[in-house]
Amino acid sequence: MIEFRQVTKRYDSDHTALRQVNFALNRGELAFLTGHSGAGKSTLLKLLMVMERPSAGEVWVGGQLLNSLPRRQIPYIRRHIGVVFQNHQLLFDRTVFDNVAMPLQVIGVAPGDIGRRVRAALDKVGLLSKEKMNPLQLSGGEQQRVGIARAVVNKPPVLLADEPTGNLDPELSADIMNLFGQFSQVGVTVLIASHDITLINDMNRRTLRLDQGQLVADGRPRTEANRG
Numbered sequence: 001m002i003e004f005r006q007v008t009k010r011y012d013s014d015h016t017a018l019r020q021v022n023f024a025l026n027r028g029e030l031a032f033l034t035g036h037s038g039a040g041k042s043t044l045l046k047l048l049m050v051m052e053r054p055s056a057g058e059v060w061v062g063g064q065l066l067n068s069l070p071r072r073q074i075p076y077i078r079r080h081i082g083v084v085f086q087n088h089q090l091l092f093d094r095t096v097f098d099n100v101a102m103p104l105q106v107i108g109v110a111p112g113d114i115g116r117r118v119r120a121a122l123d124k125v126g127l128l129s130k131e132k133m134n135p136l137q138l139s140g141g142e143q144q145r146v147g148i149a150r151a152v153v154n155k156p157p158v159l160l161a162d163e164p165t166g167n168l169d170p171e172l173s174a175d176i177m178n179l180f181g182q183f184s185q186v187g188v189t190v191l192i193a194s195h196d197i198t199l200i201n202d203m204n205r206r207t208l209r210l211d212q213g214q215l216v217a218d219g220r221p222r223t224e225a226n227r228g
């Protein structure tokens with residue numbers, strides 16, 4: 001579903017953010033992306049969202065090569081990729097329902113279908129009863145779940161998350177991770193960028209570790225630790 005082949009990203013002549021990165025994630029696979037600050041995590045996610053283009057190598061999503069994708073097709077690709085941010089990026093002058101409905105309105109889904117799809121997404125994240133509330137009335141963990149509902153309302157085959165638990169305590173972080181796990185079980189490919197080593201070790205899922213733009217480890221952290 002996602003594949004990087006020998007991907008290098010240079011922002012300028014003496015700044016290489018990613019160096020010859022290779023990995024593939026299958027449909028329904030869940031993986032973490034970790035590494036020190038500046039290691040290249042955000043750059044890797046931006047290449048998947050076509051916010052940046054690789055300097056060399058190939059980035060594939062759902063059988064489509066993104067390198068040469070014409071500009072006009074970028075919105076179409078982005079519909080296939082749900083994104084969850086650390087700070088939720090919710091609009092606080094709208095209800096929970098309206099926040100989740102936004103991606104559907106943008107692509108012109110019939111109003112009659114919007115209600116059904118928004119409620120299905122809110123149901124998945126356990127917030128069906130809060131649709132009329134303002135996000136400001138919700139806890140941090142609930143706000144993050146609204147962000148997740150908005151990311152999946154379109155049923156994207158790929159879900160990317162950039163530090164999705166950065167502001168949450170360990171228990172809420174575990175809840176959010178379980179939610180991601182449930183999406184992967186129904187076939188969504190999930191990639192989660194995170195600094196949270198404790199969480200990553202606890203989850204013990206496939207983890208891609210970047211160090212100065214190079215992919216230096218790819219495996220389950222506990223197994224990796226065993227390998228020394």
Ligand SMILES: Nc1ncnc2c1ncn2[C@@H]1O[C@H](COP(=O)(O)OP(=O)(O)OP(=O)(O)O)[C@@H](O)[C@H]1O
Pocket residue numbers: 011012015016017035036037038039040041042043044
């Ligand atoms: N637009 C840009 N122009 C020039 N250099 C950039 C740009 N974006 C990122 N970089 C550089 O590329 C490298 C990788 O940055 P990136 O943001 O991908 O790292 P990161 O692992 O996401 O870090 P953090 O965890 O701090 O967000 C860094 O050295 C950064 O300074």
